[in-house]
Amino acid sequence: xxRTGNKNIQAKLVLLGDMGTGKTSLVLRFVTGKFxxxxxxxxGAAFFTQVLSLNEATIKFDIWDTAGQERYHSLAPxxxxxxxxxxxxxxxxxxxSFVRAKKWVQELQRQANPTLIMFLAGNKADLEEKRKVGFxxxxxxxxxxxxxxxxxxxxxxxxxxxxxxEIAKKxxxxxxxxxxxxxxxxxxxxNSRRMFCCS
Amino acid sequence: MSSESRASSSGDEASEPNPNPIPxxxxxxxxxxxxxxxxxxxxGVVHGSAGExxxxxxxxxxxxxxxxxxxxxxxxxxxxxxxxxxPRGSVGGVVWARTNSELEVDGPSSPxxxxxxxxxxxxxxxSGGSGIDEISEVRNEEVVxxxxxxxxxxxxxxxxxDEDDASLSWRKRKKHFFILSNSGKPIxxxxxxxxxxxxxxATLQAIISFVENGGDHVKLVRAGKHQVVFxxxxxxYLVCISCTEEPYESLRMQLELIYGxxxxxxxxxxxxxxxxxxxxDMTPLLGGTDIVFSSLIHSFSWNPATFLHAxxxxxxxxxxxxxxxxxxxxxxxSGVLFAILxxxxxxxxxxxAQKASLHPDDMLLLSNFVMASESFRTxxxxxxxxxxxxxxxxxxxxxxxxxxxxxxxxxLTTSSDAFYHLKDCxxxxxxxxxKSSVLSxxxxxxxxxxxxxxxxxxxxxxxxxxxxxxxxxHTLSTDSPDRFREPYIGVGGPAGLWHFIYxxxxxxxxxxxxxxPPISSPRQQKRLYRAYQKLYAxxxxxxxxxxxxxxxxDENYVLLCxxxxxxxxxxxxxxxxxxALAIKTCNRVCQWVKDVENEIFLLGASPFSW
Ligand SMILES: Nc1nc2c(ncn2[C@@H]2O[C@H](COP(=O)(O)OP(=O)(O)OP(=O)(O)O)[C@@H](O)[C@H]2O)c(=O)[nH]1
Ligand SMILES: [Mg+2]
Numbered sequence: 001x002x003r004t005g006n007k008n009i010q011a012k013l014v015l016l017g018d019m020g021t022g023k024t025s026l027v028l029r030f031v032t033g034k035f036x037x038x039x040x041x042x043x044g045a046a047f048f049t050q051v052l053s054l055n056e057a058t059i060k061f062d063i064w065d066t067a068g069q070e071r072y073h074s075l076a077p078x079x080x081x082x083x084x085x086x087x088x089x090x091x092x093x094x095x096x097s098f099v100r101a102k103k104w105v106q107e108l109q110r111q112a113n114p115t116l117i118m119f120l121a122g123n124k125a126d127l128e129e130k131r132k133v134g135f136x137x138x139x140x141x142x143x144x145x146x147x148x149x150x151x152x153x154x155x156x157x158x159x160x161x162x163x164x165x166e167i168a169k170k171x172x173x174x175x176x177x178x179x180x181x182x183x184x185x186x187x188x189x190x191n192s193r194r195m196f197c198c199s
Numbered sequence: 200m201s202s203e204s205r206a207s208s209s210g211d212e213a214s215e216p217n218p219n220p221i222p223x224x225x226x227x228x229x230x231x232x233x234x235x236x237x238x239x240x241x242x243g244v245v246h247g248s249a250g251e252x253x254x255x256x257x258x259x260x261x262x263x264x265x266x267x268x269x270x271x272x273x274x275x276x277x278x279x280x281x282x283x284x285x286p287r288g289s290v291g292g293v294v295w296a297r298t299n300s301e302l303e304v305d306g307p308s309s310p311x312x313x314x315x316x317x318x319x320x321x322x323x324x325x326s327g328g329s330g331i332d333e334i335s336e337v338r339n340e341e342v343v344x345x346x347x348x349x350x351x352x353x354x355x356x357x358x359x360x361d362e363d364d365a366s367l368s369w370r371k372r373k374k375h376f377f378i379l380s381n382s383g384k385p386i387x388x389x390x391x392x393x394x395x396x397x398x399x400x401a402t403l404q405a406i407i408s409f410v411e412n413g414g415d416h417v418k419l420v421r422a423g424k425h426q427v428v429f430x431x432x433x434x435x436y437l438v439c440i441s442c443t444e445e446p447y448e449s450l451r452m453q454l455e456l457i458y459g460x461x462x463x464x465x466x467x468x469x470x471x472x473x474x475x476x477x478x479x480d481m482t483p484l485l486g487g488t489d490i491v492f493s494s495l496i497h498s499f500s501w502n503p504a505t506f507l508h509a510x511x512x513x514x515x516x517x518x519x520x521x522x523x524x525x526x527x528x529x530x531x532x533s534g535v536l537f538a539i540l541x542x543x544x545x546x547x548x549x550x551x552a553q554k555a556s557l558h559p560d561d562m563l564l565l566s567n568f569v570m571a572s573e574s575f576r577t578x579x580x581x582x583x584x585x586x587x588x589x590x591x592x593x594x595x596x597x598x599x600x601x602x603x604x605x606x607x608x609x610x611l612t613t614s615s616d617a618f619y620h621l622k623d624c625x626x627x628x629x630x631x632x633x634k635s636s637v638l639s640x641x642x643x644x645x646x647x648x649x650x651x652x653x654x655x656x657x658x659x660x661x662x663x664x665x666x667x668x669x670x671x672x673h674t675l676s677t678d679s680p681d682r683f684r685e686p687y688i689g690v691g692g693p694a695g696l697w698h699f700i701y702x703x704x705x706x707x708x709x710x711x712x713x714x715x716p717p718i719s720s721p722r723q724q725k726r727l728y729r730a731y732q733k734l735y736a737x738x739x740x741x742x743x744x745x746x747x748x749x750x751x752x753d754e755n756y757v758l759l760c761x762x763x764x765x766x767x768x769x770x771x772x773x774x775x776x777x778x779a780l781a782i783k784t785c786n787r788v789c790q791w792v793k794d795v796e797n798e799i800f801l802l803g804a805s806p807f808s809w
Binding site: 019024028040041042043044045046047048065067069070071072075078 | 464465483484485486487572573574575577578579580581582583597615616618622
């Protein structure tokens with residue numbers, strides 16, 4: 001698939017966000033082109049790969065679709081560690097999910113790889129009549145925090161390919177000119193790690 | 200049936216020798232395989248009459264059963280001849296327990312005029328939930344697919360979310376399960392929305408703490424037809440309210456499994472949350488897991504593993520299972536704690552690193568978790584899970600991948616960084632399984648099914664015989680001189696044998712015969728399941744003492760149970776079956792299982808055997 005003289009980039013991409021915001025739906029729309037009305041909640045994290053070819057590079061995505069369920073929150077570092085790009089997803093019909101998205105952005109800013117490319121996706125844009133989070137609100141927050149912002153719909157496919165295409169372009173630009181593989185790095189064993197925090 | 204047929208583990212040139220014979224004294228094998236009624240007075244243990252102990256639940260048994268103890272055993276001679284020359288030491292007493300239709304018939308007690316069916320209809324429309332607990336539903340199934348499988352008839356999902364403790368329909372449910380915190384906060388409810396049941400939870404909590412404060416524990420409360428069973432696990436209380444007449448022990452074990460399922464998802468460290476904040480609300484931590492619990496609860500009415508504490512294997516040619524085991528072993532040697540290959544709830548092969556041992560209950564909970572969560576079918580995943588019997592405090596990491604619609608591989612590790620390694624392992628495993636056509640064998644076995652009572656061989660299998668392609672090669676021929684009398688011609692197996700379950704104690708595995716007429720409808724299957732469950736409980740009731748055998752006859756079945764050091768056999772016969780012939784048939788079943796053990800059990804490589 002890679003063209004000669006082209007860059008081959010293997011990049012780890014992680015999706016974070018509250019449960020039910022549509023992370024799995026976005027990935028499945030990108031990877032399989034399909035959308036399911038009843039998508040089951042993700043357990044732990046699901047792994048997908050997808051290759052995207054640009055003129056300047058071929059990007060092989062290793063995609064971690066994490067579970068939004070609260071009990072998995074403290075496991076997120078396991079999945080975003082070593083990631084080259086992250087998409088933080090909220091649901092435009094839920095202010096709560098937008099608040100949660102901001103928390104994810106903060107956590108990534110503090111903890112993740114400093115060169116991490118971050119996208120903010122306001123999903124379910126097809127549900128305009130139920131909208132709770134204004135477009136400007138999302139855009140404004142993204143601007144302040146140096147994120148790329150898009151409103152998407154996994155259901156109608158609006159901006160889904162664009163989202164991954166934009167990520168790929170940014171990765172191609174950011175990556176050194178030699179072929180590279182960005183992979184999960186091992187982390188010191190922490191066997192006593194707690195999965196969830198008690199409030 | 201004579202001793203030359205025993206040689207299942209002695210080497211011969213049969214295509215599939217067993218290199219790993221079960222390490223028990225070979226002499227015992229057939230000796231223990233002979234069941235007779237000759238010693239029925241020997242230990243004369245009478246089931247059900249010894250209710251004098253501190254568990255009030257045992258009253259149930261004695262109330263319901265009219266026990267015919269030590270009754271004279273007819274037809275002695277014909278049984279004798281079949282086991283001549285065999286030691287009798289291991290043969291236990293037969294107890295006759297004539298029961299007054301104590302077996303539960305689920306449906307008819309709930310009249311459809313009570314609004315029950317209506318409620319059900321409306322709620323199933325809204326929640327998509329349905330259950331085989333309800334008689335109207337069961338009847339439908341019988342009409343629509345009269346031969347359907349009890350497992351298949353269940354639609355996953357939480358039921359009756361619109362109900363609360365004030366709804367009549369909620370109160371009429373036959374079986375409720377609750378999890379609540381010791382401060383009375385609801386955590387889970389089988390029926391209805393747990394948040395709407397806060398008042399009810401508080402009541403349960405009050406009962407428990409009232410007794411706890413008196414330095415005692417509540418285990419069981421009886422109220423008319425209802426049993427309320429309590430299980431206290433630190434800050435977490437589990438309660439079952441049931442009018443299904445299942446034994447107390449069975450219900451308590453079901454609560455234990457529900458607790459185990461919760462630990463599998465969260466580990467025991469969730470207790471710390473309650474230490475910090477007694478009013479801690481745990482429901483968000485279990486978000487999205489309703490379906491895992493409802494599927495487990497459903498399995499309490501069809502999966503014998505839930506009371507036998509054993510697992511079952513998909514029947515496969517010995518070489519096929521070996522091939523699967525070899526590649527799993529390979530992977531386990533590279534730092535995988537457990538490698539488990541399963542097809543639905545049946546094990547194909549499993550391997551544990553070094554001395555790591557996997558409890559059958561953990562396997563049940565793990566496979567239930569994976570099968571109930573649709574998410575695992577979408578892609579490969581890597582998730583924390585806890586095996587409560589292995590270590591209730593710590594998470595393991597599970598790599599889960601479906602190889603086809605029903606077959607899935609689980610690789611468990613202690614390392615949260617192992618994903619890419621496990622993924623590589625899976626690719627290797629998948630390649631080997633494809634090349635050696637293990638996957639197609641699995642699919643074929645799924646279609647062929649397992650042991651069928653109609654195929655019970657009359658004579659010991661010749662040693663060259665193999666289970667493959669199917670057990671069916673030694674079917675009962677009608678003009679055989681040794682033909683059994685069959686009360687219902689063409690229905691069931693010889694001597695009116697309808698079904699059996701054989702559990703190998705040493706292997707922690709069981710094999711259950713396929714359901715065949717007349718046990719064909721889901722309702723009949725469930726009724727038999729409950730009968731076995733009750734039989735199991737009575738055989739394992741410490742208060743009464745160890746039973747070796749039990750023979751019960753009621754209007755539904757003759758049930759025969761036989762427990763030795765090596766195995767437990769549960770068999771159901773036509774209610775008119777002849778006792779002596781039934782006993783003889785049980786001996787044949789045991790022999791048959793021995794003959795095909797290479798194909799129905801996972802031998803040797805099991806981590807259980809270390
Ligand atoms: N209308 C609409 N529904 C969507 C869209 N994306 C997802 N959904 C629905 O929202 C629900 C949740 O979607 P998921 O993709 O499972 O959400 P998730 O973020 O992966 O959830 P978790 O795995 O629990 O973290 C599903 O029923 C989807 O069908 C969208 O763009 N528009
Ligand atoms: Mg998801």
